[in-house]
Amino acid sequence: DAGVIQSPRHEVTEMGQEVTLRCKPISGHNSLFWYRQTMMRGLELLIYFNNNVPIDDSGMPEDRFSAKMPNASFSTLKIQPSEPRDSAVYFCASSSRSTGSEAFFGQGTRLTVV
Amino acid sequence: ILNVEQSPQSLHVQEGDSTNFTCSFPSSNFYALHWYRWETAKSPEALFVMTLNGDEKKKGRISATLNTKEGYSYLYIKGSQPEDSATYLCAFQTGGFKTIFGAGTRLFVKA
Secondary structure (H helix, E strand, O other): OOOOEEEOOEEEEOOOOOEEEEEEOOOOOOEEEEEEEEOOOEEEEEEEEEOOEEEEOOOOOOOOEEEEEEEOOEEEEEEOOOOHHHOEEEEEEEEOHHHOOOEEEOOOEEEEEO | OOOOEEEOOEEEEEOOOOEEEEEEOOOOOEEEEEEEEEOOOOOOEEEEEEOOOOOEEEEOOEEEEEEOOOOEEEEEEOOOOHHHOEEEEEEEEEOOOOEEEOOOEEEEEEO
16 A cells, blocks of 8 residues: 555645645545644644544634545545645544554645745 | 643653653543654654553564553653654544644654
8 A cells, every 4th residue: 555645745825825635545544634733833633534524623723724535535624715824734644443543644745825 | 621741852862872751641531542753854653552551562672651540651762773863752542533642752862
């Protein structure tokens, strides 16, 4: 398996634009997590899905952020409209309870909003 | 509020030194405790996942212990090497599958 795949790896956008980050979890994993990493706050959980259903989105900073998981092999994190303070590295991770719930991380998307 | 605390925040050791870090987490609604190793410009890599009180895991020179009753875990590195330099994250996972990360301990091993 290729692991968790995120795209794009880097994204530079202007303030006010819509940004969509994509994630393909490891095949067979039924839990998917979106994290944001910043210097100030470290690694924060934004939202996680279990069997494609959002379980807890309390970490989503505000209504400008939304996440979907239309099927077991794809998830998106959308920011609309984007702001400079959204600049961060966004990680997606997946895990399966059958493997002891170890999470595997993607390479991350570095987002810069100017 | 679920809080995971790691100490120390950073650590500088000489090659060959043995070292350990602490992770403190809530003792209720426990499902699992994870340790990750995170090198700069890479993604976190899983080291251990522990679920039972008293669990001990070992991988080469790195080992970890778990005490769920008092809410702490230790990570030990024996004979540190420069390639061990990284940030070590612990993550507490609840019964609802929510995962909370600590801020990490940043280890610097000098040759």
